[in-house]
Amino acid sequence: MSMRLFAAVLVTMAGTAGPALAQMADMPGTMHDHAAPVSSPDEEASPPPIPADHAADAIFDPAIMARARKATIHDAGGMPFSMLLIDQAEWRPGTGKNPQGYAWNVKGWWGGDVNRLAIESEGEGLAGEKAERAEIQVGWLHALDPWFNVRAGVRQDLGWGPHRTHAALTIEGITPYWFDVEGSLFISNKGEVTARLEGSYDQRITQRLILQPRAELDFSAQDMPELRTGAGLGRAELGLRLRYEIAREFAPYVGVNWETRGGRSARLMRASGDDPTALRALAGIRLWF
Amino acid sequence: MPEQSPKARPRLSPLRLDRRTLLAGLGASLGGAFPAWAQGGAHGAMMGAAPSNQAPGVLSGERIELAIGHTPVRINGRMGHAVTANGTMPGPLIRLREGQDVCLSVRNTLGEDTSVHWHGLLVPFQFDGVPGISFPGIAPGQTFDYRFPVRQAGTYWYHSHSGMQEAMGLLGPIVIDPAGPEPQPYDREHVIMLSDWSPVHPHVLLKRLKQMGGYHNFQKQTLAGLLAGRDQPLSERLAWGRMRMDPTDISDVTGSAYTFLINGHDTDANWTGLFTPGERVRLRFINASAMTHFNVRLPGLPMRVIQADGQDVEPVETDEFQIAIAETYDVIVCPAKAEPVAIIAEALDRSGLCRATLAPQAGMVAPLVPLRKRPLLTMRDMGMDMSGMDMGGMGMEGGTLDLSAPSDAPPSGHAHHGAMTMKMRDKSLAAPAIRMGPGVATIAPAPIDRLADRPTGLEQVDHRVLTYADLRALVPSEDRRAPTRHLDLHLTANMERYMWGFDGAKLSENPDPISFRHGERVRVTLINDTMMPHPIHLHGHFFELVNGAGDKAPRKHTVNVLPGGKVRFDLTASALGDWAFHCHVLLHMHTGMFRVVTVRAGENAA
Numbered sequence: 001m002s003m004r005l006f007a008a009v010l011v012t013m014a015g016t017a018g019p020a021l022a023q024m025a026d027m028p029g030t031m032h033d034h035a036a037p038v039s040s041p042d043e044e045a046s047p048p049p050i051p052a053d054h055a056a057d058a059i060f061d062p063a064i065m066a067r068a069r070k071a072t073i074h075d076a077g078g079m080p081f082s083m084l085l086i087d088q089a090e091w092r093p094g095t096g097k098n099p100q101g102y103a104w105n106v107k108g109w110w111g112g113d114v115n116r117l118a119i120e121s122e123g124e125g126l127a128g129e130k131a132e133r134a135e136i137q138v139g140w141l142h143a144l145d146p147w148f149n150v151r152a153g154v155r156q157d158l159g160w161g162p163h164r165t166h167a168a169l170t171i172e173g174i175t176p177y178w179f180d181v182e183g184s185l186f187i188s189n190k191g192e193v194t195a196r197l198e199g200s201y202d203q204r205i206t207q208r209l210i211l212q213p214r215a216e217l218d219f220s221a222q223d224m225p226e227l228r229t230g231a232g233l234g235r236a237e238l239g240l241r242l243r244y245e246i247a248r249e250f251a252p253y254v255g256v257n258w259e260t261r262g263g264r265s266a267r268l269m270r271a272s273g274d275d276p277t278a279l280r281a282l283a284g285i286r287l288w289f
Numbered sequence: 290m291p292e293q294s295p296k297a298r299p300r301l302s303p304l305r306l307d308r309r310t311l312l313a314g315l316g317a318s319l320g321g322a323f324p325a326w327a328q329g330g331a332h333g334a335m336m337g338a339a340p341s342n343q344a345p346g347v348l349s350g351e352r353i354e355l356a357i358g359h360t361p362v363r364i365n366g367r368m369g370h371a372v373t374a375n376g377t378m379p380g381p382l383i384r385l386r387e388g389q390d391v392c393l394s395v396r397n398t399l400g401e402d403t404s405v406h407w408h409g410l411l412v413p414f415q416f417d418g419v420p421g422i423s424f425p426g427i428a429p430g431q432t433f434d435y436r437f438p439v440r441q442a443g444t445y446w447y448h449s450h451s452g453m454q455e456a457m458g459l460l461g462p463i464v465i466d467p468a469g470p471e472p473q474p475y476d477r478e479h480v481i482m483l484s485d486w487s488p489v490h491p492h493v494l495l496k497r498l499k500q501m502g503g504y505h506n507f508q509k510q511t512l513a514g515l516l517a518g519r520d521q522p523l524s525e526r527l528a529w530g531r532m533r534m535d536p537t538d539i540s541d542v543t544g545s546a547y548t549f550l551i552n553g554h555d556t557d558a559n560w561t562g563l564f565t566p567g568e569r570v571r572l573r574f575i576n577a578s579a580m581t582h583f584n585v586r587l588p589g590l591p592m593r594v595i596q597a598d599g600q601d602v603e604p605v606e607t608d609e610f611q612i613a614i615a616e617t618y619d620v621i622v623c624p625a626k627a628e629p630v631a632i633i634a635e636a637l638d639r640s641g642l643c644r645a646t647l648a649p650q651a652g653m654v655a656p657l658v659p660l661r662k663r664p665l666l667t668m669r670d671m672g673m674d675m676s677g678m679d680m681g682g683m684g685m686e687g688g689t690l691d692l693s694a695p696s697d698a699p700p701s702g703h704a705h706h707g708a709m710t711m712k713m714r715d716k717s718l719a720a721p722a723i724r725m726g727p728g729v730a731t732i733a734p735a736p737i738d739r740l741a742d743r744p745t746g747l748e749q750v751d752h753r754v755l756t757y758a759d760l761r762a763l764v765p766s767e768d769r770r771a772p773t774r775h776l777d778l779h780l781t782a783n784m785e786r787y788m789w790g791f792d793g794a795k796l797s798e799n800p801d802p803i804s805f806r807h808g809e810r811v812r813v814t815l816i817n818d819t820m821m822p823h824p825i826h827l828h829g830h831f832f833e834l835v836n837g838a839g840d841k842a843p844r845k846h847t848v849n850v851l852p853g854g855k856v857r858f859d860l861t862a863s864a865l866g867d868w869a870f871h872c873h874v875l876l877h878m879h880t881g882m883f884r885v886v887t888v889r890a891g892e893n894a895a
Binding site: 044045046047048049050051054055056059060061064065067068069070071072073074075076077078079081082083113114143144145146147174176177178203204205206207208248288 | 414415419420421422423424425426452495496497499500501504507508509510511512513527530531532533714726727728729730773774775776783785786788789790795796797798799801802804805806809865866867871878879880881882883887889
């Protein structure tokens with residue numbers, strides 16, 4: 001047995017003082033340590049120092065090894081990834097006094113596990129018209145803990161009315177029971193303070209059929225008549241979408257969306273001749289890359 | 290006699306010619322070439338046969354050449370792109386003899402770097418084949434000569450350690466015949482190499498997991514299942530939901546993406562190994578998968594396990610074993626009848642399986658077995674099963690767990706709602722060494738030694754199942770010194786973000802290496818704080834599992850740590866140099882579960 005010889009040589013080479021080679025009497029059936037159990041904590045050897053060198057540098061060109069080492073270390077957890085999720089791209093057929101319209105909600109990120117570049121856009125409009133409500137956000141996404149991220153960036157409004165620019169701060173993540181939640185605070189270039197809460201839940205009915213209730217609430221700290229928004233609760237949206245994942249990244253869906261306005265905002269809407277409340281059917285597609 | 294060279298196509302008995310077999314035969318001409326050892330209708334090798342270079346697909350001798358290149362392959366009707374050794378997937382069988390010297394000359398014909406690691410072989414570190422740790426890697430157009438003495442016998446394998454080439458087919462078996470007599474004689478042998486294959490590039494599979502942790506899992510719990518009374522009752526679903534845990538998260542990449550292969554053949558291609566009734570047939574099982582642990586059985590035929598990770602063990606008879614990624618098990622079976630026998634390799638999460646056939650003549654097809662119901666994780670897999678200490682057959686003795694009587698009682702994962710009040714990320718329970726960042730979603734509150742546990746999903750099958758506690762080395766270990774220190778390492782993860790690490794750190798975060806003194810003996814404890822099994826592989830060494838077998842502790846190069854469990858092993862740091870130490874689930878390694886181990890001479894503390 002060359003292995004045996006080899007080990008014997010090793011034990012000799014190791015030269016540890018008085019190795020406990022005494023065999024312990026095997027207590028049959030007890031989970032005992034190999035020989036004597038590891039000595040008491042105060043006799044525990046300390047770990048050796050961390051070597052400052054790299055063994056392979058003694059054999060191969062250290063510059064080439066350094067490059068290879070960097071690549072190996074990077075490839076074990078440092079690779080960047082990306083995602084562009086078109087969460088909603090939907091058509092809302094008209095009913096009665098609500099003309100048909102469209103809406104979208106897109107999110108994307110690029111980067112590592114802890115720090116990412118993030119983009120987000122959402123909006124809605126009437127068929128054949130420019131979007132009534134549209135915004136795009138760009139920011140830095142940072143993992144706070146296993147479940148939550150913070151996002152800091154800017155938001156640009158592009159829809160109906162004056163185009164505000166906001167500083168945006170968002171906390172997003174997954175709560176116990178698997179709810180997706182998001183809370184944002186915005187401060188506009190006019191100094192207006194607004195906030196938004198979003199939440200959704202994916203209820204698997206089968207492996208591919210998923211029912212998603214969703215809520216989005218906008219709040220304002222002040223009246224903003226030119227934006228037809230009053231202090232308090234502004235726009236409130238409740239949606240229910242049933243999607244079928246033909247593939248994970250490709251899921252057509254149908255659903256309903258109920259939109260309303262809080263008290264002061266509702267009055268401003270009515271004053272300009274619009275109905276603050278609308279219930280719409282919708283059909284769309286969810287996909288990602 | 291040497292491995293026979295069967296004709297390019299299996300000999301088909303006209304009585305048993307079916308369309309699929311015919312297609313499988315034709316497939317060989319469509320870029321599905323196999324080395325002789327992995328061809329359907331293989332005769333295998335007879336014990337004591339002198340390996341000869343004349344046998345195609347078997348490489349032996351003092352100088353062996355491998356050319357790494359691209360090969361188109363057709364698997365399950367779809368064309369894919371493989372990275373291969375000498376043009377085949379799996380690669381040629383390398384057959385060596387204990388005591389010889391060998392030079393393995395590897396030529397890179399790819400347009401990217403490559404490498405070959407000899408998994409389980411004790412070699413000087415510069416020939417271990419891990420780019421950036423043992424050597425620079427092999428650049429396009431370069432040839433690298435690996436030279437080392439062969440100091441061991443048994444079943445091993447080789448695979449790329451560059452990029453994700455291992456998942457793209459750069460893998461093959463190594464068989465080393467002992468210098469002395471075979472401890473367990475047999476008449477004939479077959480290599481049984483298990484793997485998983487997807488035409489989708491592994492980097493894309495990983496990207497999907499980063500985008501959505503459960504991307505490939507189509508066996509989740511559903512409302513339809515709840516209404517039909519399947520899986521967990523509502524109260525348990527709520528308890529698991531509160532902890533943001535998914536009891537169906539068994540495998541990351543599943544049969545929805547993978548075709549499972551035996552010797553490069555899927556179920557329809559039905560790899561067939563021949564035998565003569567009454568022979569003792571040695572099967573050398575190697576799990577060369579990137580992402581799949583397999584349950585292995587030959588329905589109706591008991592198996593005698595004689596080796597684990599290439600190391601002889603006292604023969605132990607069983608009906609089924611789970612083989613984690615990168616492990617090997619050698620078994621002897623004795624099929625007495627002239628009937629085909631199925632070799633079933635079932636994916637851990639039951640999302641698919643592969644059937645091969647042992648048959649007295651080519652062209653026979655062993656019956657397929659149905660997939661069993663996919664398992665659900667339990668409290669025990671969270672390291673929360675407080676009953677673990679007094680389960681039937683286990684008792685406490687002097688503060689240690691008595692594993693002499695492996696418990697056949699299924700762990701009761703549904704009986705301890707009291708434990709549900711425990712937090713799954715209690716920072717006060719986390720060892721100080723753990724970086725409690727976004728990469729650590731769970732800390733097992735009460736991890737237990739699970740070496741006597743049947744592995745995931747086999748807790749309640751009504752036949753014998755191999756556990757680590759059943760393994761006893763045939764020859765007692767030479768180094769019986771007591772370990773002089775302890776080393777605890779936690780396996781940590783965040784499965785939603787798909788981050789994996791040791792002690793909360795990914796290799797990309799540049800943690801310190803794990804340092805050993807040359808020749809020192811250390812008691813290492815691996816604690817699995819995640820909800821998945823991890824086959825942890827240490828390069829350049831074997832370690833002795835502390836499984837209650839005393840001097841006969843089995844030696845392994847890869848140990849599967851069950852979720853919520855811990856594994857203790859004693860390591861003699863016998864090999865100078867720098868060594869890779871990582872989880873062999875390929876995408877866990879590539880998302881951080883990887884460390885460097887250093888072994889340095891000098892500075893000997895008494």
